[in-house]
Ligand code: NAD
């Protein structure tokens with residue numbers, strides 16, 4: 001029996017993870033659940049899954065959850081505070097940690113799981129984009145098993161041999177596929193009028209709000225390029241992105257001999273989640289079967305720089321000075337939050353992200369430790385906020 005902690009259990013990845021776990025009660029047990037805001041949802045999850053621990057980083061919310069669980073006769077212990085997220089990620093009673101918090105807030109608990117040598121299922125791409133080499137080092141030092149949950153990276157991982165030492169010799173380059181999001185065919189000149197509702201309405205995937213906006217700007221793919229650089233130890237020019245509107249080919253590995261390996265399936269995050277849980281075995285995921293005769297053509301196109309300027313910032317960050325990826329990620333978290341709050345125009349997201357990338361440079365101290373990176377993250381957010389205020393005046 002494997003015991004699982006879910007960081008961000010009320011989110012889109014979190015609930016999909018619980019769905020897969022529920023299909024395999026003989027193999028997995030929920031050890032801990034956590035959420036930021038939604039007390040009602042976490043309460044319902046705790047009553048259904050009866051974990052040993054439940055965490056809410058906000059102490060007042062933790063207090064409310066504790067009281068309501070007590071009333072309901074639950075024996076789950078509730079912990080409050082951000083440190084508690086690290087505790088459930090590194091607890092000796094845990095085998096598997098699903099890192100499904102959104103944003104840089106997930107870095108510390110993901111690192112805690114890595115250092116404690118857990119099987120670490122990484123959905124939280126911002127954590128690896130920010131943590132970079134430190135993140136990979138923690139995985140290695142802790143003896144953790146890092147498994148990608150992002151569907152593209154899971155696809156690449158599934159196309160590679162289990163023995164990682166063979167990867168470098170095998171890979172010529174990889175192709176990350178992108179759906180192109182809701183604005184793939186929209187006139188780029190009209191992108192200034194886009195509303196949050198339009199931006200989060202993804203054609204193929206149902207996801208959290210932040211990643212949905214990232215998909216609309218293709219900043220999601222930019223973060224995924226950086227994520228792939230670390231997960232598969234690639235150079236910037238070994239990572240290519242193609243738009244594939246059907247979201248059936250989840251990504252491809254082009255081998256040294258020019259053989260192309262792809263992973264296909266219906267767009268359903270339960271497939272990469274199930275693979276992360278059961279690797280190297282395979283378990284049922286609940287996903288529906290891909291109907292190859294359904295008449296969907298598979299098409300591929302190059303991403304247009306005018307429509308998706310954010311995408312190209314990834315290579316700029318990878319080729320830039322150390323700390324550039326952390327700057328890009330922090331700027332994007334701020335611009336997306338401002339857009340969702342109706343405080344910033346959609347087309348300004350990539351502009352301000354680029355400005356932060358070009359105007360800021362990490363100091364030596366900021367790239368010498370994880371704490372340094374977190375202060376670079378905070379400094380970039382302040383800089384981005386200034387630019388956002390100016391852009392909306
Ligand atoms: P979501 O917004 O639906 O859920 C986020 C979860 O994290 C929630 O449970 C929330 O309570 C918790 N959370 C948010 N901020 C927090 C904080 N500061 N501290 C602690 N907990 C916090 O997001 P999602 O769509 O599930 O995405 C989660 C991560 O997975 C993101 O990094 C995203 O890029 C990645 N991802 C998601 C999908 C998808 O299909 N949804 C696919 C690939 C990758």
Ligand code: MG
Pocket residue numbers: 150151152224
């Ligand atoms: Mg993805």
